[in-house]
Amino acid sequence: MAEKEYAYYTGCSLEGTAVEYDMSMRQVFKALGVGIIEPEDWSCCGSTPAHTVDRVFAAALAARNLTIIEKMGTGIVTVPCPSCLSVLKRAHLGMTQDESFRNEVNELLDEPYEGGVVPKSTLQVMLEDVGLDAIASKVTHALPGLVVAPYYGCILTRPPEIAQFDDPENPVSMDKILEAVGVKVADYAFKLECCGAAFGVPKRDMVNRLTYRVLSMALEAGANCIAVACPLCQQNLDLRQGQVNSTMGSSFNLPILYFSQIVGLTYGLSPKELGMDKLVVSADDIVRSRITIEELAQREANAKAAEAEAKAAEKLKKAKAKEEDTKTEET
Amino acid sequence: MRVGVFICHCGSNIAGTVDVARAAAELRKVPGVAFATNYMYTCSEPGQDEIKQAIKRENLDRIVVAACSPRMHELTFRRTIEKAGLNRYFLEMANIREHISWVGLDKEANTIKAIETIKMAVAKVMQNKPLYSSSFKINKRVLVIGGGVAGMQAALDCGDGGLEVVLVEKSPSVGGMMARLDKTFPTIDCSICILGPKMVDVAQHDKIKLYAYSEIEDIKGYVGNYEVKIRKKATYVDWTKCTGCGLCMEKCPSKNSYDYFNFGVAPTKAINIPFPQAIPKKAKIDPDFCRQFTKGKCGVCAKICPTGAINYEMQDEIVTEEVGAIVVASGYGLIDMDKFPEYGGGRYPDVITGIQYERLLNASGPTEGHIVRPSDHTEPKTVVFVSCAGSRDKSLGIPYCSNFCCMYIAKQAILTKDHIPDSQSYVFYMDIRSPGKGYDEFTRRAQEDYGAKYVRGRVSRIYPKGKKLVVVGADTLLGTQVEVEADLVVLATAVTAAPGAAQLAEKLHISYDTFGFYVESHPKLRPVETNTSGVFLAGAAQGPKDIPASVGQGSAAAAKVLALFSKDMLESDPAVAKVNENTCVGCLKCKLTCPFGAIQEKELRGGKIVASVIETVCAGCGVCTSTCPCGAIQLSHFTDNQLLAEVNAICQK
């Protein structure tokens, strides 16, 4: 695995409000031996406003980066942000499937894009290229008591023609990765319901209501934490949780972690290098609950022993009772 | 050779855009044409008389009729010339209506095209040879595939008509889907109560031989003479000894077998009689669940059986039956729940299918007619019905309507209210399709008298919330998104072709559409015939249909069989392939490609090997002719020379 190198398109959010996603993702990749290189002088992909202007224009903004990545020769670019990913994939697929579209886009560019880059989410690279076994093999710590509701957001797997990854109605990739690192996952029906992040700024009320639904469904599913793979979702659910509480009269206090942060915690990485302190809703309790897997094994063994003891006592009691019964019958 | 050419005006249909007089004049100049004329309506009685008279008067020996499509009137004119003493294959038609006058705007161009098209027909007819049918004996037994209501009807009608019937049913009992239904629309009478007597009739009819739990292995032969191999699947119970007492089922320790009859609503025993009214009422072991098979030890049923009918060593058995005609009534299937991830894809136990709900409603079903939620066995108060779950859904490759769901949903909504008076039903629908007799009134009744709330719109998703299922849909009439918190959701899952439909079609040499439904010979005028003579269709194997339509088709297919068998001999179509034994080199490539197995190897005196056509099996496709390198096998009426004559008539460099 270690030899393989990927281009890593960070995207603007991960330089700003989602810096902890970037930090933790890089740490996890490093732990897994996945080499990543940041394309030199990348620019914003144009998500999300560009596509309201023109399809060709939107594709051109994305394709400028594809051209840069194509020259790097890695073949695959891995993208943490689903919004960027979707835009890059749309541009890539549109340009490889339709020649006239490609020509139109290339007319707007200084250097043409030839179609030699495959954009994949970081989630997809972890699941398909690294593999669950390899992911599991690096685990050194456990997070007992943590129940995670994985929240995929709307465009990570949709529409299936563009995303070409996981199930568009019931995605499981993040569930699988989290389970692989030994975290308990809640079956959760709102994995995909849009949280409205794209309108965070201009339509705050609308977004608060959508966010409210997602948070309350997670809580209902028994989760005490939400895992995300999208900077916009994270920002919306985390940063706006207070806003939601004040407008909707709720009292949510659900930490919203990037899946990479959770994986990083199980790898024994320090909370600092995973950017845990950057979260608005504190995840300190989760960090504090962390124990080593040896400790966990000890705990489990103790619990088992206790259970067995209790069972034996129960049995003894029953047998005694029976004895009493037969005695009474005899008499 | 004296060819007569008759050019039809078809009123103004042809004459309006083709100069028919000029065409006739041009044709008169063609070598071989002895007579050419144009006539107002050639297919009319006087028109046909004109042809007959001209044959006599002008001493014509070949006829070309330039008129409409041969698919329309070829048979008419063949009879006409036959009456005038010519062999019926001395006729060619030039299609100057559908292919010319109706589709070309320019009269000049049309006229030239018509003249050339008629010349092609003349060139071909001069190559035509007289062909004669031969006759052969019919085996007056009929095979019915499928023991659902359509197949049983066909079997009973054929049997009552005096024919011997072989009825093959894939599952352990006849009855099909109808036997699983609780009530039937629009009369709400009990399904098994009206079907049961028919099932008994099938079992007791002295003309009907029933093979239950059997499948078609192979079919050889042709109309009048089919040889059918039937696989009697191993039941591990000797049915000649089994009395159907049910003791084995009672004592069987494997309680978690999948219940195919009840569509898995509840588990059954590994040895079971599928339902109380089963015909034949015999037990059968499911080796996927039986401990004797999975673990290698148990033997409870063998110990308990009063007649010693259990036989764990039983093997499949192949039997051969000879019949003259086949009725295919192999029924339908239902789309899998896993096609609907947005509805849980089968993960939510309280999202069930319509047919599963029938079993919950049914007094002889696993809950004895009590409607309960599979998850916790409580009575649901809010039931949501989702119509078109998969039907009319191009994204799932099912663009068609499943025909009867609208009706059974209305029925189930009514029954729900009957069973649970304080319940409320919601029906999500796109259109209510109820064109049958008394059908629309019935769907109205569900709403007017039983208070079912019909919501026009699709359901986008279903998710669990606590003990409830939240159904999110649209009410397009209100123009809003709607939500229902349901206790139970019933999906009217789309009707598909029966599993294995395509493989059966291949064995029968009948066509099936992209969805696997069998294709009738003509959508309007030959609805139960197939393009393979002697094979007829009945019921939902041809396309989704309800009980009355299936029964009607069963009877119709039986009538077709009886009509076919009313004669002792059948006439073969002479437009089949013929082998020139002098030029045939015996390479037998034709045998390799014949789709019907109509070609045999034959050794001539002197040891020369040649191909030989079984005329009654040959369907006349001509694949052999285009395969044969030496032109020794020629499809009569479409020989190389006949087609070359047409090519040469228009391609002269």
Add this chain to the structure above:
Amino acid sequence: MDTLNLTKSLNLSFIEQVSKESGQNPSLCYQCGNCTAGCPYTHFFDYPVSQIMRLLQTGQRDTILSSKAIWLCATCETCTTRCPCEIDVAMIMDTLRIIARRENKVSEKDVKLFYDSFLNSMKEHGRLFEVGTLLSYNLRSGNFFADADLGPKVLEKGKIHFLPRKIKGRDKVAKIFTRFQEKAKKHG
């Protein structure tokens, strides 16, 4: 409500234009409502998305282009994913937005302003400058304190840069903008 005169208002060339630009055939829609049923934003729309589709089928150009719905759609792709007729509904909404922008018929000025602020930041710096975008949006929308409550939280976490990160190739990004604008001008 006035009678809708279908003879007069049926704008076939508009249907044609949308079909062509989106690559979708609106006639495929049979109004099942599944798009509306799954739409997370429908509560904020003036016309639910299935009605937008219906308005499109009946060629109601002005009603559609001045609707709020097309600007409130966040392209979450739920409608596209679930459409039984395999219509890319989100693509149609996108196309309608593009046409509305081109025709200067933007009903949701705030949304457009936010988008424009974003694009301007991008044109200027090559990447998104979050603070600048927000400030610029607030200034232009007159909505000076939008999300001001969130500022301190973010600030405290050290996530905000007060100076834009300018990339070397920002002139190249800007060139994409100018080329596109020139092209748009040329084609009217």
Add this chain to the structure above:
Amino acid sequence: MSEVGPKELRIVGFLCNWCSYGGADTAGVSRFKQPTDLRIIRVPCSGRVDPLFVVKALLNGADGVLVSGCHPRDCHYSDGNFYARRRLEMLKRLLPFLGIDDKRFHYTWISASEGQRWQQTVTDFTKQIHKLGPLHSGKEAQQ
């Protein structure tokens, strides 16, 4: 041939009786207008069309040849069009090797109900042939 108008080219069509011939009939019944260049030869099945018929027509004066059968799986004879597909594909690839533009030969599947598709096919194919012009130059014609 003298009858062919100066604007018309010679196009030969081989249509299977059960599907495509019926489709052409359906187009007629629906009055779907078509160019007049095509001459139709009825065959029972596309599997009857020996590729040599196509060659024969093209070598002897046809400017284009069209073969149409039932859609795959819908063959009246169940398998005939499957053989046709292989043989005609083989021919289509061979023609350019001989110096004949493969655009002059088209094979397709049209059912009896697809009148519109038939109209479209005839119109497009005729257009295509006209774009290519006559296959046989005057000099050869004299030969």
Add this chain to the structure above:
Amino acid sequence: MSLDKLKQIITDVMKEVDVVIGYKQGFDPLHATPCFITKPEQVDQVIWNPLCVQNLASYLTSLKKKVGVIVKGCDSRTIVQFMQEGLIDRSKVVVIGIPCTGVVSVRKVLEKVKHEPIEEVKFSDDGMVIVKTPSGETKMALSEVAPDKCETCQYPTPVLYDHLAGEPITSTKDPQSVFKDIEEFDKKSLEEKKAYWEKEFDRCIRCYACRNACPMCVCQDSCIAESREPHWVSQKSNLTEKMMFHMIHALHLAGRCVECGECERACPMGIPVNKLKRKINSDMKVLFGYEPGVKPEDKPPMFTFSVEEKNIEEHKL
């Protein structure tokens, strides 16, 4: 390979068959000719050298007796193809395979020596051919005068045999290059290709030597090129009819031609008649992954089908 070993094998095989087909010296030192050995004393006639060009498998379909036959790698494909088509009873054929290092094209040799009478032909161990004519000795490399088929030969060792006279040889020729000439030719303009074939076929004298030499032409006297029922070609000697004949030949061999090159060897006019068939073979490879005469269990692609053809896409207008 030693000739003695070959003779030993023939002697052994003689015991179980009625006739063994091999090569003997022809009418001049440059020609070998087929011989039919029915008696042990005839074994000594047998020769083996690069002049043994004929495809002896051609005889198999017309013989009813049990036969032993000597085949080179290329010829062996004929037998496999016969098996695929059910044209021979394998139990009646004993295949004596010879690993072949290449044969000569008599035509090419004669061109080199300007068609002078041949006095002697010798082959050196280092792959040279020495031809003696009245005007002296000419030395040429075997590869110089080999027929085209040897240049891309993939099967120097027979693909099937009962006895092998010698050690198996593996091909050193690039399998990707087999159809290079075909691909190159196909790149030419339509006009060029048309002109090429018109020029080539115009030279045809319709002697049918190509057809008669072809092992796969099973029709023999029933060939439709000469019949009136059906009447595909007229007896007119014009380009159209000549082309029609060659198209019949090519299409009847579609997916069957084992590329033994007998047609071209037999053509007195030197027309590249095998080229069309090789073009079709290249397509068979692309479309169906099929190569004639390699695996006995294969089915020739024109006599079978797949419901879903992976490599055939519907053509759009």
